[in-house]
Amino acid sequence: MKKTILFLAAALAVSAGLQAADITGVINFKGTAPAEREIAPIKDNPDCAAMYPNGLPSTKFYVVSADGGLADVVVSLKGITGKSTGASADPVVVDQKGCLYSPQILAIQTGQKLVVKNSDTCVHNVHTKPAANPESNQVQMPGGADLTFTFDKPEPFLKFQCDVHPWMFAWVSVFDHPYFSVSDKDGKFTIKNVPAGKYTLEAVHRKLGTQTADIEVTEAGVVQNFTFAPK
Amino acid sequence: MNENCHPKYNGRLFWFATASAIVTFLLIGLGGLVTSHEAGMSVPDWPTSYGYNMFALPIQFWHGGAFFEHTHRLLASAVGFLTTILAVWLWLKDERRWLRWLGVAAFLLVVAQGILGGLRVRLRMDNLGIFHSALAQSFLVLMCAIALFTSRWWLQQTAAAAHGVARGLRSHVLFVTVLIFVQLLIGATMRHQHAGLAISDFPLAHGKIWPDTSPEAVAHYNAERTEMNGENPITGFQVVLQMVHRLGAVIILLGVAAAAPLARKRLGGADGLTKFAWAWLGLLILQVTLGAATIWYKKAADVATAHVMIGALSLVAGSLWWLAATRRTSLTEIANEGQNTVN
Numbered sequence: 001m002k003k004t005i006l007f008l009a010a011a012l013a014v015s016a017g018l019q020a021a022d023i024t025g026v027i028n029f030k031g032t033a034p035a036e037r038e039i040a041p042i043k044d045n046p047d048c049a050a051m052y053p054n055g056l057p058s059t060k061f062y063v064v065s066a067d068g069g070l071a072d073v074v075v076s077l078k079g080i081t082g083k084s085t086g087a088s089a090d091p092v093v094v095d096q097k098g099c100l101y102s103p104q105i106l107a108i109q110t111g112q113k114l115v116v117k118n119s120d121t122c123v124h125n126v127h128t129k130p131a132a133n134p135e136s137n138q139v140q141m142p143g144g145a146d147l148t149f150t151f152d153k154p155e156p157f158l159k160f161q162c163d164v165h166p167w168m169f170a171w172v173s174v175f176d177h178p179y180f181s182v183s184d185k186d187g188k189f190t191i192k193n194v195p196a197g198k199y200t201l202e203a204v205h206r207k208l209g210t211q212t213a214d215i216e217v218t219e220a221g222v223v224q225n226f227t228f229a230p231k
Numbered sequence: 232m233n234e235n236c237h238p239k240y241n242g243r244l245f246w247f248a249t250a251s252a253i254v255t256f257l258l259i260g261l262g263g264l265v266t267s268h269e270a271g272m273s274v275p276d277w278p279t280s281y282g283y284n285m286f287a288l289p290i291q292f293w294h295g296g297a298f299f300e301h302t303h304r305l306l307a308s309a310v311g312f313l314t315t316i317l318a319v320w321l322w323l324k325d326e327r328r329w330l331r332w333l334g335v336a337a338f339l340l341v342v343a344q345g346i347l348g349g350l351r352v353r354l355r356m357d358n359l360g361i362f363h364s365a366l367a368q369s370f371l372v373l374m375c376a377i378a379l380f381t382s383r384w385w386l387q388q389t390a391a392a393a394h395g396v397a398r399g400l401r402s403h404v405l406f407v408t409v410l411i412f413v414q415l416l417i418g419a420t421m422r423h424q425h426a427g428l429a430i431s432d433f434p435l436a437h438g439k440i441w442p443d444t445s446p447e448a449v450a451h452y453n454a455e456r457t458e459m460n461g462e463n464p465i466t467g468f469q470v471v472l473q474m475v476h477r478l479g480a481v482i483i484l485l486g487v488a489a490a491a492p493l494a495r496k497r498l499g500g501a502d503g504l505t506k507f508a509w510a511w512l513g514l515l516i517l518q519v520t521l522g523a524a525t526i527w528y529k530k531a532a533d534v535a536t537a538h539v540m541i542g543a544l545s546l547v548a549g550s551l552w553w554l555a556a557t558r559r560t561s562l563t564e565i566a567n568e569g570q571n572t573v574n
Contacts, residue, residue: 037457045295059457123292125275129463135355137275139282163273164295169458207454231454 021221023191027183027203028227029070033062034207039100039167047122048099048165060104061207069187070205070228072105074156074173076180077191078200078212081154083177086112091148093117094160094170096124096140101160101170103182105206110154110176116140116147124168129159133174137163157206171206203228238326238386245381247320251313252374256543258310259367261303263539266422267532269462270296271360277349280304307345314341317377330380337377340370360423361416368415371543372550379551388562395563396504396556400493404508404556407486408549414479415542417472422535425462426469431455433526436474444470480519487515487549504556511548517541 036058042048043056063071086109095102097119108114116126118140127137132153140147151158154176162168173180181189194217201224204210208228215222265271273296274280280288280301285308293301314337321334344366351359379385421429429452436442437452444467453464491508498505521538528534 047294061457122294123281123297125273127272127275137272137355139275141281163270163300164297166269166273166296209450209454231451 019196019219020193021196021217021219023075023179023194023201023215023217023222023224025075025189025224025226027070027073027075027187027189027205028068028225029062029064029187030068030227030229032230033064034230036061041167042099042165045099045165047120051098051120057098057100063185065186067186069183069185070208071183071185071187072103073183073187073189073203073205073226073228074105074107074180075183075189075191075201075203075226076107076173076175077177077194078202080177080179080199083179084110084112084175085178086110086150086176089178091115094172095119096126096162096168099162099165099168101162101168104170105173105182106170107173107175107180107182108151109178110152110174111150114149114151114172116149116160118142118144118146123164124162125164127161127163129161131155131158133158156204173204240383240386241324241381242383244320244324245378245383247313248317248374248378248381251310251317252371252378254306254313255310255371255374256540256547258303258306259371259543260536260540261299261306262364262367263536264532265296265299265303266360266364267530267535267539268296268299269425270299272300272352272355273297274300274304275352277304277352304348307348311341311345314338314374321377321381325381327380330377333373333377333380337370337373340366340373344370357423357425361419364419364423365416368412368543368546372547375547375551376554379554384555385558388558390562390566393559393562393566394498394502395560397497398560400490400497401553401556401560403486403493404490404549405553407483407490408546408553410479410483410486411542411546411549414476414483415546417476417479418539418542421469421472421476422539424469426465428456428462428526428530429465429469429473431526431529433477433523436477437470441474442470477522480522484515484519487512487545504552504559507548507552507555511545511552514541514545514548518545 038056038058040056042052089109089112091113092106092108093115094106095117099120099122118124121142123142124140125137126140126147128135128149130151132155133151138147151174154174156173157171158174160170160172179191179194181191183189196217196219198214198216200212201215202210202212203226205228208231211226211228213224213226215224276282278285281292283289285304288301318334318338322331325331344363347359347363347366351363430436430442432438449465449467449470456462456465491505491512494502494505494508518538518541521534521541525535525538
């Protein structure tokens with residue numbers, strides 16, 4: 001009987017340790033966002049200008065919803081390494097459409113496939129400008145086959161650019177664990193299936209900087225919001 | 232060489248050399264446009280272009296960055312062709328052995344320059360662009376020098392009519408010309424590190440006489456940068472480098488501003504070299520104005536490229552002035568030696 005009680009206690013302790021929950025939150029923006037700029041160079045390129053008969057698009061550095069939610073903030077757990085499940089994760093897709101990357105801010109795991117499409121009717125070159133991973137530069141003809149990229153080393157905001165259309169950028173943060181998220185158009189984010197425990201949560205906006213918060217993930221999950229302001 | 236023995240002036244050779252130098256100058260301008268438009272990597276393959284033979288790329292692909300990069304490759308091929316003809320022509324027709332070898336040197340340089348440009352694309356190394364730029368400037372000076380060496384002025388000037396130029400003045404011009412070359416290297420480094428507008432205001436620098444280069448300040452500059460043209464985040468080093476470029480411009484401008492009055496004092500206002508020195512000063516004033524305009528107009532590609540081209544012309548002007556002065560001085564020394572022998 002005593003052995004049975006000890007076994008059950010141990011099993012409970014182990015299962016409690018394996019409990020996983022979600023981290024959710026909202027990224028808020030306080031203040032007035034810096035003005036976006038019209039991507040004027042598009043008008044000099046006949047292929048791309050033809051895609052915008054009603055006016056040129058603007059930069060999307062500060063995407064703020066009506067409720068003050070801030071999009072494109074990369075939220076992740078700090079200090080976790082060697083936990084990548086990228087090899088078995090679904091590929092992430094980024095498209096070249098209207099001579100712009102869509103989306104422009106992404107996050108993937110090491111070893112996870114990133115598929116780059118070309119939905120435009122013009123040629124692009126997909127030029128990666130990494131800090132830790134090997135650089136590459138490949139041409140992608142209109143209607144050409146998708147290009148697939150994987151990265152072995154984690155790094156923040158790895159830049160993808162097109163030199164044919166030098167206003168085209170995407171930034172891909174690479175993690176070697178699955179505990180990250182990018183805030184959506186309402187500023188909301190969810191990091192799923194985080195093992196219970198204490199962590200430092202980091203939120204990074206490419207222009208507005210970095211914020212951190214110490215959190216404890218319990219069975220009930222945890223909610224953590226961040227508020228960014230112009231520098 | 233025997234300076235008393237004048238090789239025959241060959242008008243066709245001179246004009247061909249001059250035309251080759253002019254096309255080389257235009258090639259530097261087109262190369263400047265490639266970098267100004269951040270288009271160097273828009274055609275990822277070399278020597279093919281998008282998998283096509285370079286000379287057969289369908290015109291539908293000559294758009295955006297590819298237009299600048301591809302036409303740069305085509306014009307570079309033309310310069311290589313012209314240089315090859317020039318080298319063969321000099322080898323076959325010019326009596327001066329040193330000039331024949333200078334033609335060979337030009338051929339080897341243009342081949343090396345083409346390979347360097349190709350490697351910059353294939354190896355995706357931004358810093359190779361700095362060497363590519365430096366070699367381009369050196370090659371332009373060499374082509375202009377060859378044109379000078381084949382000119383009627385160089386070949387038919389007589390020792391009796393030549394007036395020497397004091398060593399001090401020649402050394403001054405040579406020193407300033409070397410400074411211009413160093414300045415062009417600094418400019419090329421700034422451009423090829425894609426760190427344009429590391430300082431976005433002028434005459435102040437980030438609102439100060441000397442900008443703050445602390446990590447916090449640099450992070451603030453980067454947050455304010457509106458990337459629209461392939462530019463990298465800047466570093467404190469790049470901010471300092473641009474300040475060195477600005478200070479270098481002041482020193483060079485003062486150096487050239489001193490050269491012109493010095494030439495007038497030593498050679499007289501009517502002397503060709505004095506007039507040339509005033510023109511050089513005019514170029515430098517234009518160049519400094521273009522440098523400021525590059526910042527005021529947010530590194531607009533045409534303004535930045537004009538800055539590159541006038542920088543190249545300033546280097547050529549200093550180099551040719553020094554060569555011409557050295558030529559005149561050597562002829563004068565020969566005349567003096569002859570006079571001493573007679574006496």
